[in-house]
């Protein structure tokens with residue numbers, strides 16, 4: 001069975017897509033078979049992997065509404081072991097369109113259950129806690145929360161944690177918080193450090209040791225259609241993502257033992 005990780009934060013621009021793509025790539029380079037589901041209508045994970053307009057005609061939306069079976073909705077990427085279910089054009093209407101459907105919060109879960117043979121499936125979520133993110137939380141085993149160290153970060157965090165608890169209670173009892181990763185960390189900023197300390201104080205070992213630094217090479221990578229760890233493996237941002245991958249796998253190992 002695949003382990004399904006939803007990458008969630010209702011704020012935009014906090015590093016969800018960057019974290020999804022770089023972790024997915026890091027895992028794939030050590031031989032894990034990975035699927036990324038682009039579940040954000042903005043489609044940044046799709047463009048971030050260099051997928052052309054033509055190749056994103058069928059994707060997560062078509063699988064979700066049952067127009068195609070799941071294995072026809074994903075495709076190979078240039079990165080070995082890494083597959084992508086793109087965000088097609090129609091995903092932008094889904095949030096409203098799905099409201100009228102029966103079991104509307106379980107659609108992605110049904111899709112994911114029919115996909116076999118991946119070690120990990122990452123779901124890159126849109127910046128809201130709406131119906132698409134709810135579908136991701138119902139489909140997932142674990143939630144990974146990228147958190148940008150800024151003033152309102154904690155406020156947003158309590159909303160996500162509340163939502164996770166509600167989903168666990170009513171819709172998906174196996175859902176757990178895999179962890180919180182601090183992104184775009186700037187160690188010259190006292191606010192960054194303060195927020196990081198506050199988050200650790202509240203969530204203790206649920207916050208990863210590895211912090212992702214703000215890094216120009218990470219910001220440049222998407223415009224080349226590559227994850228940072230492929231675009232420039234040596235830069236500090238990429239190295240941090242590799243370290244995060246190691247930390248997560250070590251944690252998985254402990255859980256499995």
Ligand SMILES: Nc1ncnc2c1ncn2[C@@H]1O[C@H](COP(=O)(O)OP(=O)(O)O)[C@@H](O)[C@H]1O
Pocket residue numbers: 011012013014015016017018019044127183184185212213214215216218219220222237
């Ligand atoms: N560590 C980082 N250093 C510099 N820029 C970053 C870093 N992480 C993300 N970015 C940039 O910040 C923007 C928002 O990141 P993104 O991953 O798209 O956030 P989200 O998916 O949460 O909206 C993007 O332009 C991305 O390239």
Ligand SMILES: [Mg+2]
Pocket residue numbers: 016017018040044045124125
């Ligand atoms: Mg995104």
